[in-house]
Structures are given as C-alpha cells and as structure tokens.
Amino acid sequence: MAKSAGVAIGYLSERTGLAVSAIRYYEAQGLLEPWRNAGGQRRFHRADIRRLSFIMIAQQFGFSLPEIRGFLKTLPGGRTPTPEDWARISTSFRDHLDSRIKTLQKMRDNLDGCIGCGCLSLPKCRLYNPQDQAAQKGKGPRYLMGDSPETGKTPEKGA
Missing domain, CATH: 1.10.1660.10 (Multidrug-efflux Transporter Regulator; Chain: A; Domain 2)
Known part of the structure; x- marks a missing residue:
C-alpha cells in the first residue's frame, strides 16, 4: 500500500x-x-x-x-x-x-496526619508509626503509597 x-x-x-x-x-x-x-x-x-x-x-x-x-x-x-x-x-x-x-x-x-514517611518528628507519628514500622514495608511514604498500618498490606507493583 x-x-x-x-x-x-x-x-x-x-x-x-x-x-x-x-x-x-x-x-x-x-x-x-x-x-x-x-x-x-x-x-x-x-x-x-x-x-x-x-x-x-x-x-x-x-x-x-x-x-x-x-x-x-x-x-x-x-x-x-x-x-x-x-x-x-x-x-x-x-x-x-x-x-x-x-x-x-x-x-x-491524610496530608495533615501520618503518611508513613518515617520522619517520626511529630508526637502523632510515634502513635501511628511506632519504631518506624512503615520502613519495613519499603521506602517512601508507605501509607500514602497504599500500605496499611493495620493490615500490613503492601500495594501491588505498578499500582
């Protein structure tokens, strides 16, 4: 053609x-x-x-x-x-x-709450993310990326 x-x-x-x-x-x-x-x-x-x-x-x-x-x-x-x-x-x-x-x-x-970033700079972060548990799920703001502090679920790759 x-x-x-x-x-x-x-x-x-x-x-x-x-x-x-x-x-x-x-x-x-x-x-x-x-x-x-x-x-x-x-x-x-x-x-x-x-x-x-x-x-x-x-x-x-x-x-x-x-x-x-x-x-x-x-x-x-x-x-x-x-x-x-x-x-x-x-x-x-x-x-x-x-x-x-x-x-x-x-x-x-959730911008004004804990985003699971691991900074632990606010008293509230120590409640929602004690001993930086979010870091065990991976790098970055884990809770905003889809991880849940309650269930330990991690987001699917590419989601």
Whole structure:
C-alpha cells in the first residue's frame, strides 16, 4: 500500500499549537513515526494530530514520556487508528488515571496526619508509626503509597 502524501511538520505545529522543535523532540522519543518523501522532507500521518493531542493531555495529567510511549505503542502502525483502537487505549489510560486519583485523594485526606514517611518528628507519628514500622514495608511514604498500618498490606507493583 502506498503512503499518502502526508502532512508537513509545520501543519502539525499549526493544528496542535506545538512548536516544531517539540514535535521533533517527540519524534526523537519514539512517539511519532514520520517518513521522508522523495524530496527528503519529513511527512506525518494526519492521525498524528490526534497522537500529539493525546501526548499533550497525558502530560497535563502528569504522565511521563515513557508512560505515554507505552500507551501509544498499543496503537497500530502504518494506518490511522480507528475509534476502537482509541477506545482500547482509553481503557488503559482510565485505569492509570483512576489509580492516580485514588492516590491524590488519599494524600489530600491524610496530608495533615501520618503518611508513613518515617520522619517520626511529630508526637502523632510515634502513635501511628511506632519504631518506624512503615520502613519495613519499603521506602517512601508507605501509607500514602497504599500500605496499611493495620493490615500490613503492601500495594501491588505498578499500582
């Protein structure tokens, strides 16, 4: 199947509001796969407008470029993604967002209490985390990361 004429990087920049340098950076990071026409000019699929829009939104939600690359790798190469392709990626994206929302809500609700960080600087911390028991569960703010002081449960990796 022959490639369409594609669109120029300037067109993508105009449509998405991204600088040409940002689009080139995303290409270098493996988020876009343009090709070169007979004149050596970089060409993109029109569907890359949607990919770039997804990248911009995902970054606003705090996803790293490697995480975004993981989402985009599930989309088909060589053809424009269908609505079904985008629905599949949105399910995975939604699961990750739900996990982040849960963590943010927990942080908001417990910010003034013990977060299991091991600082033991407040009298309250000595009650909720005696002898820094949270440290046995791993590094970081264990209770905000999903560990429970009551049950000893630890969060699943990647959750």
